[in-house]
Amino acid sequence: MATREVKPGDPGIDPKTGEYRVVGLGQTFRSVTEKITRIVLTPHTPLGWLAVFGIAGGGATVLLVAVMWLFLVGVGIWGITQPVAWGFAIINFVWWIGIGHAGTLISAILLLFKQTWRNSISRFAEAMTIFAVVCAGMFPLIHVGRPWLGYWLFPYPSTMDVWPQFRSPLLWDVFAVSTYATISVVFWYIGMVPDFGTFRDRAQSRIAQYFYGLLSLGWRGSVRHWMRYETASLLLAGLATPLVLSVHTVISFDFAVAVLPGWHTTIFPPYFVAGAIYSGFAMVLTLAIPLRKFYHLEALVTDRHMDNMGKVMLATGFIVAYGYGMEAFMAWYSASHWEAFMFWNRAFGPMGWSYWVLILTNLAIPLTTLWSRRLRTNMTFMFLLSLVVNTGMWFERFVIVVTSLYRDFLPSSWGTYRATRWDYLTFVGTLGLFTTLFLLFVRFLPMIPMNEIRMILPAAKIKAKAVEAGD
């Protein structure tokens, strides 16, 4: 079915499998290396890069101002109030960390499943993870009011003789997110070491040679090193897989362990993890589509990648849809007055619009269109769709946080929530910070793992006869 839509003789299609090629035709070890090194090892910074960097840097500056004002005045500048004490800060925290999860999924889980098509997108997905975790981790910290005392979260022998309380999911979060950030950075860096070796050897300028030489740790490509390296990468992938599942599970515990209707539900862990992957893949598309266009990487990030990512989004989107359906079902089936009211209020109360925005952007638009292969490989469509899904996933967290909180058990304690300009500025600021970090990554670090691409080139296949003849 799918293959019939395709013209025969299309160079982007592998005639044997009828699938899109993972790497474009006619690439060699040297051409791949040159294509990727040229992006970084050039003294010329493209004007487009500078322009976007200027805008993104402006956004990051907005964040700096917003956070500085927050530190001076306090969390009163935000819209948080009683009963909605978790406003934008927690919405943004969950949204950002969810985005990060697709990076780990691509770099770790798909590595374990030997999905070699992931190789060209794994590095920048992993970078996306780290920058998303940077943005995410900031929110709970600035939300606590006195962030300079953030170290109180960690167990350390203090003069006050006070220790943390290990039965709280909020403390579990500290360990989950800090482990996630550390392991992601280590995995990312170890992955880049051989590519830094390539940069060191191909750099013309003295500064670049020293810079990448130090970063490469003296990597020289000994096969003994490579074997230990491969073992370590596989082990890190094997460790990151249960880690990434646990992180969003623990974050869902922040909600699910509370007794609040709309939060107190067992579907949360799987539904949060699926939602995380869904939004993360959307963010990978948001980044990958302009990048491949701007840097002419169509031979390395091919239609196959777009097609496959669309399929993953379709699958995880349906898990998310199941989660929404189950929430509605349980509101009725539990026969709990409070659950039923919460659901009615969520969909038809004063903030009901946010629920329908969520249904439209997260389910109605993507889950009807992603079935078509033609749309999945249409870059303009996929780019717009990725923005739609990112919006939808942000609204999912808004719905969970705000619409569960603002009308709970006692009508006398009902309230409402209205975000202030500082809420919006902080959020926009993190978008700026994320983009700034990502642009710096694209300019100075290898955004496509050269050693992994070399492995999947046809020239890397060792002909059995040539080897056996030597025996």
Next chain:
Amino acid sequence: MPAREGTYGLLAEFDTPGELVKAARQAHADGWRRMDCYTPYPVEEAAEAIGFHRNKVPLLTLVGGLMGLAAMFSLETWISTLAFPLNIGGRPTYSWPAFVVPAYEWTILWAGLSAAFGMLALNGLPALYHPLFNAPNFRDGATTDKFFLCLEALDPKFDLVKTRAYLEELAPVSVVEVGY
């Protein structure tokens, strides 16, 4: 790095991974042991060919992970039962199911750090200097698209003239002498 004089080894360059693996097998079969292959991406067959079959990274990872697990679980138990017992909703002070999550995260944390840093340590990295980088053709190829076999001078079979002739028989693109 101790200052050394003389020859580190002889370095043969090949164009394809297949030729390298063939040559490495031949040399290993002929009794060479102080040898190594250098490739721009992992070539498992080349490691097998020079008799490098298993490594200690998994063991280090296991030990690191178990240490992380034990450390965090005992810390939680000590804090919650002895150092700072709190009554949280009437739960027992030793409420171990709640301790699982941080202990689980620390298992992964220390296993991952052990895998990464253990791998680097076993590889002898970071290394600021290595004689191979003195070879004129090494830097252009080893991290891009060439495949190298190095027979090292520390091997008892090594003889500058004879070994060079031996390597030439394996049909490489070139053979160069690498000094310290």
